[in-house]
Amino acid sequence: MNSQERQEETAYDVAVIGAGTAGIPAAIAAAQGGARVLLVEKDSLIGGTLHVTGGHMAAAGTRRQSSRGIEDSVEQHLADIRRISQGTARDDLIQIQVANAADTVDWLDERGFAFAPETPRIVYGHEPYTVARTYYGKDEGQSILEVLRAELEKARESHDLTLWTSTPALEIRKDDTGRVCGVSVFKNGQEVDVDAPSVVIATGGFGADSELFEELEGAPLVSASGRAATGDGIHLGRAAGAGLQGQGTYLPTFGGLPDPKTPGRANWSDRQRLTSERPPLEIYVNTDGKRWVAEDEPSIDEKERALTTIPQRTFWTVFDDAMLEASTGALEMVVGCEPDQVRAMANNRVGVHRADDLSELAALAGIDPEGLVSTVARYNDQVARGVDEDFGRTHLPMPIEKGPYYAIRNHAITLVTFTGLDIDTDFTVRSAAGERIEGLYAVGEVIGAGATCGNSFCSGMLVTPALTFGRLLGERLSAGATASRSS
Ligand SMILES: Cc1cc2nc3c(=O)[nH]c(=O)nc-3n(C[C@H](O)[C@H](O)[C@H](O)COP(=O)(O)OP(=O)(O)OC[C@H]3O[C@@H](n4cnc5c(N)ncnc54)[C@H](O)[C@@H]3O)c2cc1C
Secondary structure, eight states, X not given: OOHHHHHHOOBOSEEEEOOSTTHHHHHHHHHHTTOOEEEEOSSSSSOGGGGTOOOOEEOSSOHHHHHTTOOOOHHHXXXXXXXXXXXXXXXXXXXXXXXXXXXXXXXXXXXXOOBOTTOSBOOOSSSOOSSOOEEOBTTTHHHHHHHHHHHHHHHHHHSXXXXXXXXXXXXXXEOTTSOEEEEEEEETTEEEEEEOSEEEEXXXXXXXXXXXXXXXXXXXXXXXXXXXOOOHHHHHHHHTTBOEEOTTOOOOEEEEEEOSSSTTBEEEEEEBOOTTTOOOOSEEEOTTSOBOSOTTOSOHHHHHHHHTTSGGGEEEEEEEHHHHHHOOGGGOSBTTOOHHHHHHHTTTSTTEEEESSHHHHHHHHTOOHHHHHHHHHHHHHHXXXXXXXXXXXXXXXXXXXXXXXXXXXXXXEBSSOOOEEOBOTTOEEEBTTSOEEEEEEEOSGXXXXXXXXXXXXXXXXXXXXXXXXXXXXXHHHHHHHHHHHHO
């Protein structure tokens, strides 16, 4: 069949919605296994969140670990996830994930994945694993996309795989018996009905949709999600009768500065350095000007949870010029910002303020002035005595004593969403009553981060399950398709 005929074909064994982290491997594996596959992508480009993600993956028992003499096991990985998530992740799904994650990383490895040379390592941006098992590429998510793009091209050349870009899926189709029978899409200005007995929703999360976020996560949204995360799959799934999972597990990522141009967004790259990277000199205050956490708390998980308890989940780092001057090189306060850059941003970039006295600073920043003045006085007294009776901070190197003073606004930010479509262990979507919706499948962030991370962040536990579940599902659907064709 030539490519023109393929473009016009509307009957497939498998229709995959979303050419991102999970959808591409699902389509490749299904096509390689012999299925006729359609991959539809609403954007003009493939890749979805891979264009912006850090792309950290986690796997135990990879050949890269063994070549570096790192001992690890699936059991240890599972124990770490259960510990970090305090047992709140879907145990049946994480067992599948950890048992198959090494194959995912080895698959990338065999296809020339550009590992960052320091990986695998233990990363501290989330509660750490006990073993070096986090991998990422030199170009973060782009390194994964590079391999997937090449494999997708090969699969399109040598197998029955059709890709339609700029083609949003509009609706999951069902036949008279109520069974899923395809998907309708918007292609070249018209609605096209695609027939497919297996439909995979791989459309990502909904961190870029403030309305859906408000409804499902019930928290203020300051988004650093990929812009593809519009929640289409949640709408498609619900309209087809899908139930949800993971509600109530949402956790934000620790502070990010507000985006200088777009209200409601934050820049994930503009964030405070972790305590493990740099013990803080500054204090953190809420809108009342009160401290709310030990700034040197080593556990990022503790800090993220504390952040969810303060008004508007917003805080300001407050410091004086001597503290700023000392925050240089590896000791920078905000990643990538040397002291002179912070000085240049002050009163020029949204959320970054400077004033000669603390009351004026508070007024500029939108903090209660009396609260801030009394908090700084109390903090300085505690520094002089070497004891923080309020929060138990132990790193108390210097007071905040001489202007100019600075305040930088930070928000709890959303990179990923935790609620998603409920699935069983073969990735079939379930109804709210727990019944399988035959023919409808979901993989990737559309199943919700709560499924694989629970009420926590576990390193690599979104990208890796997206890749792994996508591949496993594609393999299974191709086996089903070829069996039904030969019978
Ligand atoms: C800044 C950032 C850093 C992150 N870092 C990490 C990390 O280091 N490790 C980790 O594990 N996780 C990380 N995550 C999360 C992880 O990257 C995502 O959860 C994952 O990539 C999502 O994969 P996906 O396949 O579900 O969605 P995506 O990769 O976003 O793919 C979904 C695709 O579906 C398409 N689509 C949507 N609706 C439709 C429709 N109606 N019709 C057709 N196509 C549609 C989209 O355009 C998109 O191409 C990070 C997220 C962000 C935002």
